[in-house]
Amino acid sequence: MPIKTIVAGVALEADTDPVLERALQLAQMHEARLVLVHVLENLILVEEDIGTWSTLGTLRQTLEDNARAHIGRLLADRDCQNVDVIVDHGRAHESIEATARAEQADLLVIGPGNPNTLRERLFGSTADRLTRNGRVPVLVVRTQSDEVYRRVTIAMDFSPSSQLALEKAVALTPASMFEIVHVVELPLPFEQAMLKAGTPANEIDAYRRSKAKAARSKLNDLLADMGLERLTRGIRLVDGTPADIVAGLSREETGDLLALGSHGRNVVSRALLGSVTRRALHSASRDILVVAAA
Secondary structure, eight states: OOOOEEEEEOOOOSSOOHHHHHHHHHHHHHTOEEEEEEEEOTHHHHGGGOSOHHHHHHHHHHHHHHHHHHHHHHTTTSOOTTEEEEEEESOHHHHHHHHHHHTTOSEEEEOOOOOOSHHHHHHOOHHHHHHHHOSSOEEEOOOOOSSOOOEEEEEOOSOHHHHHHHHHHHHHOTTSEEEEEEEEOOOHHHHHHHHHTTOOHHHHHHHHHHHHHHHHHHHHHHHHHTTOGGGGGGEEEEESOHHHHHHHHHHOTTOSEEEEEEOOOSHHHHHHOOHHHHHHHHHOSSEEEEEEOO
């Protein structure tokens, strides 16, 4: 599953850009084409107040020239033979997504963003929206690092999206150490019902252990089917609820990258993004790769 084209949304809010640095690193690693996209959103707010179209055109060109000059400074002294730059006007998530589709991107690299307006707080930041759409694997970069990813955690629940997240993560950074985490969940209402029915605690523990054993066996079979037997040593089974465990994984400082699947594209899941994925995105202190089922 080669990575041939990477699209990165750059914000140009500082003299350094973690998204740009990571995208350049991955493009070099995979010998991929890199398309940098910067979107000028502020014009949306002032277009109706500008008196003449000539003035608007001049303003557009000035802002675009400034953005290209900023990107040029960030790319100075870099090997940019396979790097293209697009400066667009509009809403960031719409423009970046359209570019990813047009360029048939294999990976989209963005920053976490912050919901600054009421609209963004209601409907999500640019990162929320791009991750929600799920047409292309999305790498959300939070950390500034010159090193390649060395320790990668995969949140595995056996869904098609989490299996694809594993596949994409291995393709993205094949030389990394991988840990595959599966949550062995015994829903609280079920456990309470067992206790109410008089089930001894040791039998409940035995049931939990049997679920863990079955999950490990299923993980071993899955990895064998995917040709990834070498990853079986990295399996970790934990008790708890998926949302809590994955949110905790997103904050672990022992790993560089967390990969997880985003479930579904129906109206509800697109609107809410999914409680597990959304919590991880908003609580993360490390980079996150989000992959939706094909």
